[in-house]
Amino acid sequence: MKKRNRVAVALALAATVGACHKAADEQTETSAAVPVEVAEAHIDTVRAVVATTGIADPAPGADWTIIAPQPARVAVITKAEGDRVRKGELLVRFDAPPLRADVATRTGELAAARARLDNARKNETRLAGLLERGIAARKEVEDAQKELREAEAAVRQSSGTQAAASDLAARATVYAQFSGIVAHRAHNPGDLVDATASDAVLRVVDPSRMQVTASVPVGELVRIKVGQPAKVFVPGADPDASEPARVMSRPAAVDVATGTAVVRLSLGSGAHLTAGTPVQVQIQTEEHKDVVVVPSAAIVRDEDKTFVYVVDGAQKAHRKPVVVGIIAGEDAEVRSGVVASEKVVVKGQEELPDGATVTVQK
Secondary structure: OHHHHHHHHHHHHHHHHHHHHHHHHHHHHHOOOEEEEEEEOEEEEEEEEEEEEEEEEEOOOOEEEEOOOOOEEEEEEOOOOOOEEOOOOEEEEEEOHHHHHHHHHHHHHHHHHHHHHHHHHHHHHHHHHHHHOOOOOHHHHHHHHHHHHHHHHHHHHHHHHHHHHHHHHHOOEEEOOOOEEEEEEOOOOOOEEOOOHHHOOEEEEOOOOEEEEEEEEHHHHHHOOOOOEEEEEOOOOOHHHOEEEEEEEOOOOOEOOOOEEEEEEEEOOOOOOOOOOEEEEEEEEEEEEEEEEEEHHHOEEEOOEEEEEEEOOOOEEEEEEOEEEEEEOOEEEEEEOOOOOOEEEEEOOOOOOOOEEEEEOO
16 A cells, blocks of 8 residues: 555656646747847838829820811821821821812802902992982992992901811821820821721820829828829839829819729829820828838737837837827838837737847848
């Protein structure tokens, strides 16, 4: 019986020693340094950004579609798609015989109206003189004055119709209104074309006068002001190859279906965007100078709490509540909770215990 008691005690002591050894191992594991990456909080300027998408298009007056003045045959096209155009250069000539015939007819009508007016003036002058000498009747003079007024009206009408016919005929020969590039060519010499926008012959744009039309969510419109700077870049392109832009107009109406409104931005004369290019837009709406800035990767949110981990000189990570201001891309403004030169954890803070020992990795 005593031997059994001694065996039981020995087993109990062995179990106790094993448990203590296991607890010591667990404590060693939990006290191991956690590898993290840190960045130093610093004083800088941070800018709030409204990010959206848009389309690059020529500005008003920099996009010209050439159509025939009336159904006609294309006689001459001097430029191909992609060719440069100089202001005043011949681009297209249409062959439209009815236009020439109409000009000739209207010119003849104007000549006849002017001859009638000349005769009416002479007759009115002659009869007025005879009336003064008592030879002509007043009724004859009144009839002559009526004829003079009608002849003057006929000349005015004929002059207008002849000018309109001449203007329409002049449009059969098209010269460049501005310098630019042929963005699209839809026909060749000999083609028959209609006088409609859907049957245009050429489209010419001025690439030095480009703008961007951006769709901005209604909730962001209050932050948009005319004159604000912006950056425009093509998706997938080098982010450093952005084009500078500036807000030139705010919307007058909102698209209820999409919940957005169109904001127009002007581009510099050196912009290298092609008409119709989809772009991404970043409009700088606010600017806070001389504020504490940390990488936005350092910001941790847990339900309604916001904090960062600050590493002290003893390589301990302390959880600090912060008040965050502007977050712009990779930068975040910290209004309180962190001071400049403190080191904040930017990688490895997931489930990091408050006060844990860390190893800073380069």
